[in-house]
Amino acid sequence: MTTEPSFGTCVRCSQRVYGDGQACQAMGKLYHDSCFTCSACSQRLQKQPFYSVSGRLFCKDHFMYSDAHQSSESCNSCGFLIKDMVLQAMGKSYHPACFCCTVCHQSLEGARFCLDSANRVYCLKDYHRYVAPTCATCALPILPTEGSLVTERIVSMDRDYHVYCFH
Structure with missing residues (x-):
C-alpha cells in the first residue's frame, strides 16, 4: 500500500495537505485549494487578486466594497x-x-x-x-404657507385642522 506524501498542514483548516494539484501556497503559507477562499463569499482565490486583512482573505470585490477595506x-x-x-x-x-x-x-x-x-x-x-396631515374639515393636506418652512395646524381630539378651518 502506497501513501501519498504530505506537503504540510493547511493554515486554514489545520488538516494535512496530500496530493499534487490540491494545494497552493500564498504569502509563504500552505492552503488546500478548497480552503484558499474569500472570507466573505467563499469564492476560490487561486489565480485571482486577493487581499489579506488581519489574517482574513478577501476577493477584490469584497475587499473594495465591504468593511474589510478600512480606509473609507x-x-x-x-x-x-x-x-x-x-x-x-x-x-x-x-x-x-x-x-x-x-x-x-x-x-x-x-x-x-x-x-x-x-x-x-x-x-x-x-x-x-x-405624509403631511390632512385637515379634518376640508380634507386637504396641511402644508406650510408659500415661502415658509413652518406648518401651522391645530390638533384637537386627535384630529388635524388648518388654522382657518378650525371653528
Missing part, C-alpha cells in the same frame, strides 16, 4: 464603500446619489428633506403629498 466609510443605504464624497445626514454616511427620496428617488444632496415616523426620507414635495 460605508454607505448607510447601499452598504458599499464611499470612495469619493461623503454625504453626512442624520448622523450617517451616504454616497450623494444614495441619499434620496423614498418615493421619487431624487437625490437630496443639498436639498431640504423630511422624515416620517419610521425615519424614511422624503423630498418636501413627496412628504407633503404622502
